[in-house]
Every structure is written in C-alpha cells, then in structure tokens.
Amino acid sequence: MTTDADRVIATTRVFDAPRPLVWKVWTQPGHIAQWWGPRGFTNTIHEMDVRAGGVWRLTMHGPDGVDYPNRITYLEVVEPERLVYLHGDDGESGDAGFHVTVTFTERDGKTELTMRALFATAEARKKVEGYAVEGMHQTLDRLAEHLASLT
Numbered sequence: 001m002t003t004d005a006d007r008v009i010a011t012t013r014v015f016d017a018p019r020p021l022v023w024k025v026w027t028q029p030g031h032i033a034q035w036w037g038p039r040g041f042t043n044t045i046h047e048m049d050v051r052a053g054g055v056w057r058l059t060m061h062g063p064d065g066v067d068y069p070n071r072i073t074y075l076e077v078v079e080p081e082r083l084v085y086l087h088g089d090d091g092e093s094g095d096a097g098f099h100v101t102v103t104f105t106e107r108d109g110k111t112e113l114t115m116r117a118l119f120a121t122a123e124a125r126k127k128v129e130g131y132a133v134e135g136m137h138q139t140l141d142r143l144a145e146h147l148a149s150l151t
Helices: 019-027 029-035 122-150
Strands: 008-015 042-048 055-061 067-078 082-087 098-107 110-119
Touching: 008 122, 019 029, 019 098, 019 110, 019 122, 029 042, 029 122, 110 122
Parallel strands: none
Antiparallel strands: 008 110, 042 055, 055 067, 067 082, 082 098, 098 110
C-alpha cells in the first residue's frame, strides 16, 4: 500500500536570520538567482510572479553545461508564512510535476523552514530521490550562505 510518506521528500532547517529576510530572499528574483539549486548551478530568472496563480520561470545552468528549464506555478502565497506551488507540469516537458510546500516559522529571531515535495506516485519520487534529496540539502546550504552574506 502506498502512503504519502512514500511520495514525499522533505527537510527542515533553522536559519539564523529573521523570517522576513528569509521570505524576501526566497521570493525576490535578484536574491533567489544567487542561491537556488545544488552547488555548481547558476540561474537565469525569466519571470517570477509570487502570487496565487503566478508563474516563476527559470533556467538552471548545470555545472555539466546543460540548461534545465523550470516552471513553477504558485498555488498559495501567505506572506511570510507559506508558499505552495506546482513544480513542473508545464505541458512542454511531459513531466507530471510535483507539489511543494515551504513553511517559514519564526523561532526566537531565527527561521525554521520546512520544504516538502509531494510526488504523484511513489515511483515518481523514487525516480528522482537519488539526486533530489542531496540537491535539496545543497540548495538549503546555499540559502544559509546567502543569508549569512546579508547579515
């Protein structure tokens, strides 16, 4: 029997930065372009409309020289508490996409961030887990480094 746990990749991290700053660097193109993605990746942000129904289109440039177009559609935006979005399913890649929920919780002047990706099936999760789990951790490492450079 498949449960949600079989379909989820998630992590929680506490950042030594106030919640409004963490929200800002996650939702402003000039900031997120500096840290989004695993080590070695750079980004071109084509559009980023952070509101329910808005779209974030970016190209991630891999260290292998390959470009990875991404499309994110925001489903819910509750500043500065929560972002819910569909990553993928742009009708072009043939990828079914996955839902992501990011929560930003105030913790004594720091921010506890939880990122939870929910895939359509356990098989879809298993297909990406080899690189997605480490990629999520590296992305949040880069976020921590970016935040440290601002404070």
